[in-house]
Amino acid sequence: MSTKILSNKDNLQVLYEDNHIIVVNKRAGDIVQGDKTGDTPLSDVVKAYIKYKYNKPGNVYLGTVHRLDRPTTGIVMFAKTSKALPRLNKLFLSKEVKKTYWAVVKKPPSKPEDTLIHWLKKNPKNNKSYAHQKQVKDSKKAILHYKIIKKLDNYTLLEVNLETGRHHQIRTQLSQIGSPIKGDLKYGFERSNKDASIHLHARQIEFMHPVKKEPVSLVAPTPNDVIWDACI
Template identity: 50%
Template sequence: LVQGDQTGDKPLSDYVKEYIKDRYKKPGDVFLGVIHRLDRPVSGVVVFARTSKGLERMNRLFHDRKVHKTYWAITAARPEPLEGELVHYISKDSTRNVAKALDRPSNRYPDAKRSELTYKMLAAIGTNVLLQVEPRTGRPHQIRVQLSRIGCPVRGDVKYGFEHPNHDGSIHLHCRELAFEHPVKKEPVVITADPPHEQLWDLFMHLWE
């Protein structure tokens, strides 16, 4: 949970504020800008801004699609082909918090937005397949609904077609890397995060040891 919601659960942003307050001995309220969000069951890299100017500059990078995002997803099916590009039109039902991927624009879903990603298979262990996914657009639930549309729902993602949930409520989708040019220093910034320690993720991580 990146930012507070109606559940009342403590969000990641509150933990980061506490860290900043302690680390830099800041009195009173601490500013923290939420630049982007991950779906609640998704793990991985999250970037915050410590100043309002930093927030404005980072928001511009995301808006202009100058942040390169790399995700890992584990599915129980191999995509055909094993590497390719997906283009769908995604409509979001905010009431039900669910998205729908269409193969083409439809008058029934006038709000549907063009959504693009590339993917490739990195490895397979038994029936489990590790995909690297790079979204070119930032639509709600984009990777989840687009992979489901081609018959490769993310493991644990019952909202989008996987048959059973993970025991902890997570899904096997992880933001592996964010890369961008620092808005002030103009230097390349690459932030990576390993997947959480979990049996299936660990099996794939051991392949690179």
């Protein structure tokens, strides 16, 4: 196991862990699963953490349940057992997991709260989704609910709840109504953040534990950043 992975595990912020699941607070720039970049994925970092913490011989089992975009921060959950993985997948598919996001935008939406419905079509060539008011070929319906929860000096904090889970959904839909997320050049913000992050944070997750059958509610601290600090 590489030195890089072993050093990264020491920076891992674990929000919750038991025998069946582990939930971490992802940093901007981390990729959840391996891709063509060849960069170390968060899943490998979590495996290294588990292997070291419990002195496990051999390979460590870890199932990826959902993902976050690379520049996004916040809650990511993994399954530690083959028993938990299909149960967690079922919870996500049946929309029994409630995920709450925070998004910082410069131009506030025209309404203090609203439901946005678009048809999103992904272009794999530039890894970008495009929003349409009506269904077009190969598009998927996207629904989210937002509300303004705080006005900052130059920005606005939105709370977002997804009803569907589409590619770049929050980024695409907020951009479509003229409120791109701070730092998100790809979706129309005027400039990038210095660390290549965007101000989109998976803030909270609520679900029924797949094995213990007990409710779990977790909140991920926001990154150490002037804008995020003003949101708290």
